[in-house]
Structures are given as structure tokens and as C-alpha cells.
């Protein structure tokens with residue numbers, strides 16, 4: 001068990017990649033707090049993991065709302081007494097060509113993906129500092145690593161921002177024993193991406209070296225590594241996870 005008795009917060013853990021991270025963390029012995037703007041989704045995951053509610057809790061949180069995030073941190077502390085791992089996974093995309101991208105569409109994506117990540121990091125930092133240890137894992141994207149067709153400039157900018165935030169956070173918090181790393185997945189098959197026709201998903205995978213599709217579990221396995229002691233000499237890094245679409 002790689003994460004035995006550690007306490008992990010997973011934002012956007014109600015479905016998709018976040019759900020896979022929560023499930024794998026739990027099976028590695030972590031106690032998990034699933035934060036999601038969609039409470040029933042989060043609750044269904046925690047109920048399936050631990051119906052007693054002792055080792056898995058669901059909290060309704062909008063990561064862009066400072067008050068809700070602060071309250072959720074207090075709830076995790078009152079239930080589990082510590083926070084060892086924060087996975088900033090909650091994210092949205094709203095793609096439009098540049099000429100049709102309104103300021104509202106641009107800013108809404110920046111707000112959840114980048115500002116939300118900032119708000120959650122800031123909320124847990126004092127607790128991790130007091131503990132003298134913590135691991136922060138930010139879910140970026142291939143779209144923030146390299147120009148990609150069809151992701152939208154708002155999404156790409158937000159995820160590039162997450163990578164920059166992670167690097168500086170690692171420098172700021174490293175001396176206090178807190179690690180900050182990012183994962184930049186390429187196309188991952190989730191309920192959401194499965195709604196696109198297979199030929200569209202295939203175009204996102206052009207140039208891939210490994211023929212297997214990316215799955216939420218692939219991201220979760222990398223998150224376990226970054227959350228565990230096995231990565232104790234790694235901080236400020238973004239791990240590319242894309243079957244070789246981007247090799248550099």
C-alpha cells in the first residue's frame with residue numbers, strides 16, 4: 001500500500017480522471033475527500049468506496065469559491081486531522097475559435113482551471129507547512145505544453161498557467177517539505193470524451209507512439225507515484241502522459 005493512512009483531497013473527483021484517482025488512492029490505503037461542484041456525483045463515489053463514511057467523504061465545493069474551499073479544508077481537518085495530498089483535478093473546457101471566444105468564455109475556463117487551482121493550493125499550504133510535509137499534484141494538459149488544434153486558447157492558456165504555478169509553488173514550498181508537481185495528460189477516454197465520435201478522438205491522437213488509448217487509470221497511476229515516497233526527489237516537474245504524442 002503506497003499511500004497507507006495518508007489523507008488526500010481530490011477536486012473534481014466525482015467522475016472521469018478525478019474519480020479514478022480517488023478510487024486508486026483509496027485502494028492504496030489513503031483516506032479520501034472528494035470535492036466536487038456536483039455533490040451527488042462525489043457522494044456516489046464515496047458511498048461505493050466506503051459506505052460508513054469514515055475513510056471517504058464527499059464535500060460540495062466550487063473550487064473558484066474561496067469561502068467554500070476554506071470551509072471544505074476545515075471539514076477535512078475535523079474529519080481526518082491532516083492533509084497529506086492535494087490533487088487539483090477539477091477542470092472544464094469551453095472551446096470556440098478565437099473570433100468567437102467571448103471574454104466570458106475565456107475567463108470562465110481560466111477561473112476554474114487556473115484560479116481554482118491557486119485557491120486550493122493556497123488553502124492547504126499552511127496546513128502542510130505545519131505538518132512539515134505535503135504533496136500537491138496539479139492536473140495540467142498536453143494542451144498547455146504545446147499548441148493543439150481544438151482545445152481553445154482559454155484552455156491552453158489555463159493549463160500552461162497551471163504548469164507555471166506548479167514550478168514556482170515548488171520553489172516556494174519546497175523548503176517546508178511540500179512538493180508540487182503536475183501531470184499533463186494527452187487525450188484520455190472518459191465518459192465525456194467518449195461522447196465524441198471515435199474518428200474525432202483518433203485525430204487528437206495523431207502522432208502517438210503507443211497504440212493503447214489513454215485511460216483515467218493511467219493518470220491515477222502517475223498520481224500515486226507523485227503522491228508517494230517514491231517521488232521524494234521530484235518537485236516542480238510536469239510529467240507528460242500521452243503515449244508519445246509529444247516527445248522532446
Ligand SMILES: NC(=O)c1ccc[n+]([C@@H]2O[C@H](COP(=O)([O-])OP(=O)(O)OC[C@H]3O[C@@H](n4cnc5c(N)ncnc54)[C@H](O)[C@@H]3O)[C@@H](O)[C@H]2O)c1
Pocket residue numbers: 011012013014015016017018035036037038041061062063064089090091092112116139140141142184185186187188189190191192193
Ligand atoms: N479527459 C481528457 O482527455 C483530459 C486530458 C488532459 C487533461 N484533462 C484534465 O483532467 C481533469 C479532469 O478531466 P476529466 O476529463 O476527468 O473531466 P470531467 O468533466 O469528466 O470531470 C471533471 C469534474 O470536475 C468537476 N468540476 C467542474 N468544475 C468544478 C468546480 N468549479 N469546482 C469543483 N468541481 C468542479 C465536475 O463536476 C466533474 O466531476 C481536468 O482538469 C481536465 O482539464 C483531461
